[in-house]
Amino acid sequence: MNTVALSGVGKSYGRNTALADVTLDLGPGITGLLGPNGAGKTTILRILATALAADQGTVRIMGEDPRSLTGRTTVRRHLGYAPQETGFPRGFTAFSFIDYLAILKEWSDAGTRHEEVRRVLELVDLADVAPKRVGALSGGQRRRLVLAQALLGRPDLLVLDEPTAGLDPAQRGRLRDVLGQAGESATVVISTHQTEDVAALCERVIVLDRGQVLFDGRIVDLVSEAAGRVWMSDTRQPTAQYAWRTGTGRVRNVGDPPPDAELIEPALEDAYLLLVGDAADDERLESAS
């Protein structure tokens, strides 16, 4: 059974449609959610985390309907959620903050709870700062603290909203290892703007745009859609949708190549740019006609 099944899901904030007719299934492994600002990624993740109810369609998480109290409670017992933005209560240390959340997650035995708190702090490389006050931590350390609480109890469903934002490269590398291990058994869904994290970690990618699913499939299949559309040249090419001078001094072009172009292997970022760029072009053509 899939861990998550969304069918025809819609969500609006007033007159602003955030999601329109989203249908997708998620099972064990790591799925990356990409999309431009405002595409609806956080809205989907909040629905998966039972923090927000859909207006339309059906939502099933672990077979449960989160609209019912018992359904929500069951899901929450198996859920780890790292939201995009978090407030921290004043006065907590890193350890006491995670311990407090572990108590809310029904870890009543202090001995096993403290062991688990130490385990998740170690996973995100915060063991050294466990006694430090949260207010004295750096932005990246606070981000990792949010991740630590999501990992409490090895949840079956891990919902992470931009988990690598603001982390230094070493911490991102370490986090990839933690998430890769979690994805061996759990259903992990990650929203991010970092295509290289998705390429490095995920088996599957979902691209959202203006509340709709533009692509849902394997990374290799999305990348292959950009084959023959990325090339290098000495100057910026007029047929390129995106072009930038690289560190070598040559220009990387992404778009429709001229006949004599020196084609190169596309990366996930190229394929993503083309997918979202082509969708925007189609939208412009439709609204002009």
Ligand SMILES: Nc1ncnc2c1ncn2[C@@H]1O[C@H](COP(=O)(O)OP(=O)(O)OP(=O)(O)O)[C@@H](O)[C@H]1O
């Ligand atoms: N609380 C809210 N009230 C009104 N509109 C909202 C609210 N939250 C989100 N929206 C709108 O819903 C749409 C989807 O927002 P959402 O935060 O889900 O996108 P996102 O893909 O996560 O964006 P980003 O990459 O910028 O984080 C946007 O148009 C946004 O302005």
